[in-house]
Amino acid sequence: MTALTALLRRREAGIALALLVVIGVTTAIQPGFLLSSGGWRDLLLTPAILVVLAVGQAVVVITRNVDLSVGSMLGLTAYLAGRLFIDVPDLPIVVVALVAVAAGAVLGLVNGSIVAFARVPALVITLGTLYVYRGVALTWAGSDRIDAGDMPRAFLALGTRQVLGVPVLTIVAAVVLAVVAYYMYTSRGGRQLYAIGSDPDAAELQGLPVRRRLLGAFALNGALAGLAGVMFAARYGTVSSGAGVGLELQVVGAVVVGGVAIFGGSGTVVGAALGAMLLLTINRALPVVGIPDFWQRAVVGALIIGAIALDRVLARRRSHRLAAERDTDQPGGAGPADREEATP
Amino acid sequence: MQNAAPTLRLEGVAKSFGPVAALRSGTLVVQPGSIHALVGENGAGKSTLVKIVGGVHRRDAGVVELDGEPVDFTGPAEAKAAGVAVIHQEPASFPDLTVAENIYLGREPLGRFRRIDRRAMRAGARELFRDLGVDLDPDRPAEGLSIADQQIVEIAKAISLDARLLVMDEPTAALSAVEVRRLFAVARGLRDAGRAVVFISHRLDEVADLCDTVTVMRDGEHVSTDPVAGVTADELVRRMVGRAVSDLYPKVPSTPGEVVLRVEGLQSTGTFHDVSFEVRAGEIVGLAGLVGAGRSEIARAVFGVDRYDAGRVAVDGRTLRPGDPTAAIAAGLALVPEDRRLEGLVTESSVARNVSAVSRRRLARLGILLPDAEARLARDWSGRLAVKAGALDAVATTMSGGNQQKVVLAKWLATGPKVLIVDEPTRGIDVGTKAEVHRLLSTLAAEGLAVLMISSELPEVLGMADRVLVVREGRIVAALDRADATPETVMRAATPGASSERGDAA
Structure with a gap:
């Protein structure tokens, strides 16, 4: 198998292809979708926030966990960033961003601690903190809303500015993706995250630092939710207590569509990022092609179910193939004898 | 050498799980530069002892010393760091990672910027496999590996740790003769380099071949420690059992009646093939074989929990619908599963x-x-x-x-029920209750129940069954009558490569 066919057979290639088809078809119907300056910008800018969230979520899902509180973490950190601009007017933008990221990491760490130490399923814990974090935001913000006028112009400009035709927020998302993907593939810690998701009991038996890794995964996810909060504030210019409501479902959907197995152990953050881009691009493409509102949601739903079904089919086919290989390897009792001859 | 502190010293180590005392008084002294056999029946406490040494369990009482230093591991990582490598009985591999990643997990060779050096990792795995004389692709996923290959991966992992103490809990159970010979060569190499090796096996010929010292355990306690040369296999067996076999396996004579359960050509890709057998009323049929040979899977398919690709199952001549346990229960089948808690x-x-x-x-x-x-x-x-x-x-x-x-x-x-399938009916049960369960099964059979019994305890199969079917790698390779079934005939049929090669290796 050459490197090219290996690349093409990867799950990510399929998603990238689907993305290209969606863009291609929509552009054929409505050239402005891609070929106008606004179309190009929207194509790159719209998925930026979801990509950052999907990358963080993918790391958590790979460990056979999930963090449903990302929407609430985003809302809370976005409001925190806005509040800082109002209350401490001279604070540099970088410091505000760092504070929001750190706050997100702490929120994620709370989730991770409960999951790692109390051994309660992440689904339940983070469903709880989803409401708790949202409740904190509601109490803190009340009916208050932070508007574009409250935030520095330089900060808001980040939401729309482009460098060499690429929006700044997209660059941020791309850098996050590259760094995390590099870590997951090339570091010991990254491979251990896969191992933990693949078989948590075996990971304990092997003496892997399971708790520390889980804490790290949740903290990273929280930090990225914090970064996404800052990006949200810059992009939309208004933050209320309801920022990011319901976003968690989109994030988990993107991760699943991107080929990260919900039972952990397999998939890549690149796939999750592509899944996020595919979901949002389809969302924007459907009205352009003239598909009614109701069907737009149905298509997204079908996409998620289709992705999961595809995963099951592929997994079953693979295990069947591996099992069949074993059968042909060792036809009954003659197997070991064959192997003896095969070894030099 | 005897003057230096032993590499491993355990004395009076005890461990209980709830009301069950798995290990009452574990005592074991292993010298550097020696291969020490640990033998005993299933349930004698060997695996529990190994898990304490490997940091999986914490002891309730007793002394554990490494090179004279007292240790108390709170986790497997600590044991590993202290230079203890353990090959556990059940291979614990990560199906989504590649074979090489499985071997080097957590201590991958690093290149620049602390980046995993995949090339070095692959080369290292290849070298380990060459030493072990097996042909495994380091880049394939661990998913779908046979039990034997998983065991090879575990062995490669343990050897690559370069530990001062290597503990192997029944490493040869699933291996072919050539693989066993290679493993022994590696173990002898470690011994000659001054390392200590603990070797657990049910095969006394292997013990005689490889080890220099042997410790016998029974019912969670130390029985004896001798040089291998100074004790016969018969004497070892007598110490391991320690009681008359007839007490443990009260067999009530019964005359088999009509065929009640008939299985024909049952097949499930990758799990078992062409499985045909029948069980008569009043008969206990033992299903023997190594762990992972596919016995439980056959039972689950017969009962309808798992689906099968081909073949049929009939009770009293009526074919059962595949994959339908409710119909199986209605037809008179009952399955007592392997893991009662789960x-x-x-x-x-x-x-x-x-x-x-x-x-x-x-x-x-x-x-x-x-x-x-x-x-x-x-x-x-x-x-x-x-x-x-x-x-x-x-x-x-x-x-x-x-x-x-x-x-x-x-x-x-x-x-x-008309047919009772029992999977490992006495696993993790104390000796007294074991005999009660055996008596019950025997009485039920005498009353006309057809019993299919899966057991990894050879004495149990031999003591209870009217007929023994031996499963190897998903196939029934032998059907032995009670008179013909001996530990040797069953083990020879059950072990891959045994009939031709195992004898020479010993």
């Missing part, structure tokens, strides 16, 4: 609830369960099986393994 019991429920679990439809009027009927049923069967529970509303978790197993048996017997 599959056999609702552990949070009462004894009465558990006993009546499968018979509930029969106990109900118009869909409403009659509590009196439930209590009566539970009382009848608990009494008959001598379940020791404070009350019928006692929760199953509070009971010992033996009593839990009786509750599971009661549940299935209450359905009035």
Whole structure:
């Protein structure tokens, strides 16, 4: 198998292809979708926030966990960033961003601690903190809303500015993706995250630092939710207590569509990022092609179910193939004898 | 050498799990530059001892010393760091990672910027496999590896740790003769380099071939330690068993009747192939074989829990619908599963609830369960099986393994089955209760029940079964009558490559 066919057979290639088809078809119907300056910008800018969230979520899902509180973490950190601009007017933008990221990491760490130490399923814990974090935001913000006028112009400009035709927020998302993907593939810690998701009991038996890794995964996810909060504030210019409501479902959907197995152990953050881009691009493409509102949601739903079904089919086919290989390897009792001859 | 501190010294180590004492008094002294055999029946406490040395369990009492220093590992990582490598009985691999990643997990060779050096990792794995003389692709995923290959991966992992103490818990059970020989060569190399090796095996010929010292354990206690040269295999067996076999396996004679269960050409890709056998009324048929040979999978398919690709299962001549346990129960099949906590019991429920679990439809009027009927049923069967529970509303978790197993048996017997399939009926049960379970099975067979018994304990199979079917790698490779079934004939049939090669290797 050459490197090219290996690349093409990867799950990510399929998603990238689907993305290209969606863009291609929509552009054929409505050239402005891609070929106008606004179309190009929207194509790159719209998925930026979801990509950052999907990358963080993918790391958590790979460990056979999930963090449903990302929407609430985003809302809370976005409001925190806005509040800082109002209350401490001279604070540099970088410091505000760092504070929001750190706050997100702490929120994620709370989730991770409960999951790692109390051994309660992440689904339940983070469903709880989803409401708790949202409740904190509601109490803190009340009916208050932070508007574009409250935030520095330089900060808001980040939401729309482009460098060499690429929006700044997209660059941020791309850098996050590259760094995390590099870590997951090339570091010991990254491979251990896969191992933990693949078989948590075996990971304990092997003496892997399971708790520390889980804490790290949740903290990273929280930090990225914090970064996404800052990006949200810059992009939309208004933050209320309801920022990011319901976003968690989109994030988990993107991760699943991107080929990260919900039972952990397999998939890549690149796939999750592509899944996020595919979901949002389809969302924007459907009205352009003239598909009614109701069907737009149905298509997204079908996409998620289709992705999961595809995963099951592929997994079953693979295990069947591996099992069949074993059968042909060792036809009954003659197997070991064959192997003896095969070894030099 | 005897003057230096031993590499490993255990004295009076004890460990209990709830009410079951797995290890009462483990004592083991392993010198550097030696290969030390640890033998004993299943349930003698060998694996528990190994898990304490490997940091998986913490001891309740006793002394553990490495090179004279007392140690108390709180986790496997600490044991590893102290230079203890353990190959556990059940291979624990990560199916989604590649073979090479499995071997080097957590200590991958690093290149620049602390980046995993995949090339070095692959080369290292290849070299390990070459030393072991096996042909495994380091880049393939661990998913779908045979038990033997998984065991090879575990061995490669342990060897690559370069530990001062290597503990192998039945490493040869699934290996072919050539692989065993290579493994022995590696073990001897480690010994000559001054490392200590602990080797657990049921095969006394291997012990005689490889080891210099042998320690016998029985019922969680140390029995004896001798130089291998100074003790015969017969003497070892006598010490391991330590009691008359007839006490443990009270076999009631019975005459087999009509064929009740007939299985023809059952097949499931990658699991088992062309499985055909029959069980007669009043007969106990033992299904022997190595762990992972596919015995439990066959039982699950017969019962309809798992689907199969080809073949048929018939009870009293009527073919059962595949993959339909409800139909199987209605036809008179009952399955007492391998893992009673996971599959056999609702552990949070009462004894009465558990006993009546499968018979509930029969106990109900118009869909409403009659509590009196439930209590009566539970009382009848608990009494008959001598379940020791404070009350019928006692929760199953509070009971010992033996009593839990009786509750599971009661549940299935209450359905009035014609065929009873029992999977490892006495695993994790103390010796006294074991004999009770055996007596019960024997009596039931004498009353005309057809029994299919899966067991990894050879003495149990030989002591209980009227006929023994041996499963190897998913196929029935031998059918032996009670008279012909000896430990040698069964083990030879069960072990891959044994008939031609194993004898020479010893």
